[in-house]
Amino acid sequence: MMEAVTESATDNGGTAEVDPRLEQERTLAAPRRRYGLPARALFLTMDTVYGRGQSIPTFRVLEVVARMPYQAWESVAYVAETHTHETPEFARRIHDRVEEARHQQDNELWHLLIIEEMLHRQDHRSRPIRDRVLPQILAFVYYQISWLLYVVRPAWSYRLNADFEDHAEHSYMEFVRAHPELENEPWHSAFEVDYGRHDTVADLFRQIALDERAHKESSEERMEHARFAPSD
Numbered sequence: 167m168m169e170a171v172t173e174s175a176t177d178n179g180g181t182a183e184v185d186p187r188l189e190q191e192r193t194l195a196a197p198r199r200r201y202g203l204p205a206r207a208l209f210l211t212m213d214t215v216y217g218r219g220q221s222i223p224t225f226r227v228l229e230v231v232a233r234m235p236y237q238a239w240e241s242v243a244y245v246a247e248t249h250t251h252e253t254p255e256f257a258r259r260i261h262d263r264v265e266e267a268r269h270q271q272d273n274e275l276w277h278l279l280i281i282e283e284m285l286h287r288q289d290h291r292s293r294p295i296r297d298r299v300l301p302q303i304l305a306f307v308y309y310q311i312s313w314l315l316y317v318v319r320p321a322w323s324y325r326l327n328a329d330f331e332d333h334a335e336h337s338y339m340e341f342v343r344a345h346p347e348l349e350n351e352p353w354h355s356a357f358e359v360d361y362g363r364h365d366t367v368a369d370l371f372r373q374i375a376l377d378e379r380a381h382k383e384s385s386e387e388r389m390e391h392a393r394f395a396p397s398d
């Protein structure tokens with residue numbers, strides 16, 4: 167599922183079988199996950215610093231943080247390969263996790279660059295502490311937590327990410343609902359080749375939300391089969 171939606175985003179097109187407007191309704195009608203303690207702490211911090219409700223500057227913070235678990239997982243998986251190369255088939259399976267994490271990281275990077283480009287075009291005045299330093303501190307802490315949880319019990323790290331991605335999916339879809347004018351705002355970007363072409367800003371945000379949903383579903387799946395084990 168993750169691959170299908172994400173591939174469509176990076177392969178310059180939408181999926182024929184997915185109706186993004188219908189998927190928006192699906193997200194808005196779906197209850198949010200029951201967020202765990204670390205996720206609630208993160209969202210509370212973000213709400214306190216950046217305010218409740220969605221905005222494009224807040225999405226930038228989300229996207230700065232979003233890549234962290236994937237980086238942490240990739241790094242742990244590489245270490246695991248160092249310790250398992252004597253059973254090459256097992257190490258190869260671990261490498262599938264590396265590739266998956268890398269793919270998701272790239273997808274999050276395009277989100278970040280697209281949002282950043284949007285803010286530049288709006289001549290958004292960034293404040294150094296609030297918009298640069300704090301997101302980096304948040305990202306640093308989030309990386310450490312994701313890494314530690316992954317080392318101790320991978321399912322916990324996947325759960326935290328599923329919560330984060332669920333929050334992101336709802337945030338983008340709610341933003342589109344709250345801003346119907348985005349349906350008529352054409353989207354042009356230097357990253358269209360990398361990310362895919364979307365006619366309007368509303369279409370773009372729906373696609374990003376669907377990427378977040380795919381990331382969530384991938385983490386939910388991994389929660390069930392989280393540990394590296396030769397019998398995986």
Ligand SMILES: [Fe+2]
Nearest residue numbers: 229232274277
């Ligand atoms: Fe994202």
Ligand SMILES: [Fe+2]
Nearest residue numbers: 232331378381
């Ligand atoms: Fe995501």
